[in-house]
Amino acid sequence: MKIEEIKYILQNTDIKDIPSVADSFRKDMRTGVQKLIAKYQRDYSKYLDELSRLEVMQEFEHKYREYAYICGIDEVGRGPLSGPVVAGAVILPKDTTILYLNDSKQVSEKRRELLYDEIMEKAVAVGIGVVSPQVIDEINILQATYEAMRIAIRKLSVQPDLLLNDAVTIPQVKVKQVSLIKGDARSISIAAASIIAKVTRDRMMAEYHKLYPDYGFDQNKGYGSARHIEALKKIGPCPIHRQTFIKNFV
Structure with missing residues (x-):
């Protein structure tokens, strides 16, 4: 041969x-x-x-395996000057294997896109919660983050029995919760939620870039890059800026 x-x-x-x-x-x-x-x-x-x-990374999925539906929860977009905060809620099948699944910050953009598709294909249920900049300004970013998480949970097609959260306990949620420090690097369920939230928000910011190209949203995703801050000072904010976040720049 x-x-x-x-x-x-x-x-x-x-x-x-x-x-x-x-x-x-x-x-x-x-x-x-x-x-x-x-x-x-x-x-x-x-x-x-x-x-x-x-x-x-399945330590906690194994520890709590008596629960039928374990849901990972994570968010992205707390820190940007513009755009929404987005939460992901993901229930994976027990003992599932998704290679290279990790905290979204530790994964390249190309890998995140591939993981997003695999998670969406394999997951028992996926929920996504989005809270707008206007609501963030109204109720503050912490409360907006909680609300995005509650929305994501409500959008699940299957009711979870247990929530694994990345370092938070979500108010007004009756499901049992376990808060894990750096959970997106310690639980495959939270890591999957991190990927879903990150890819969803990045895609949204890429679309916003088409509407408001001066700020470089396709690259900075709404975070305070030099180009973004320069544009803020020069032309002012656009409709997706968080007014409570940009006081020092306008």
Whole structure:
């Protein structure tokens, strides 16, 4: 068999089946074949490391597995000068595996988009809550964050039995809650909610950029970048700015 043919086979082999497929070529002593085997064995080792990392991130899903529907909750957009605050609520199937799932801040934009699609495909239920800049100004960002989370929970198609939250306890919610410090890096359910919220808000800010291109929302997502602040000082705020956040710039 030609080396290119072997490479094609290995490239198209499911990662978990790499050891058995690689073993079938191990007696082929050509240097090119041995290099291919070594490369894909390294890839398999990285896969095992990733499974181990994900197993650690399921500590609380395992701890509370007597609950039928465990929901992760997280938000994005507390700090920006403009745009909404967005919360995600995600119920994953028990013992699900979504490779490279992590806190959205630790994942590249390209990876987040891929994870978003996989989460939406595999999740038992997903809810998204959005609270506008106007409401943020009216009730303050903390209360707006809580409201976004309550909206996300209400939008779930399945009623959760337990909420795993990233470092908050949500008022006016009757479901049992567990607050985890840095929960988006410790729970796959919260990490999934983080990804859903982040991708949703980033897409919204990209659309707002088309309406208000001077502020660079497609790049800064509403945070106070130099370009954003310069535009604020030069032309003033637009309709999606949080008036209570921009007092020092206008």
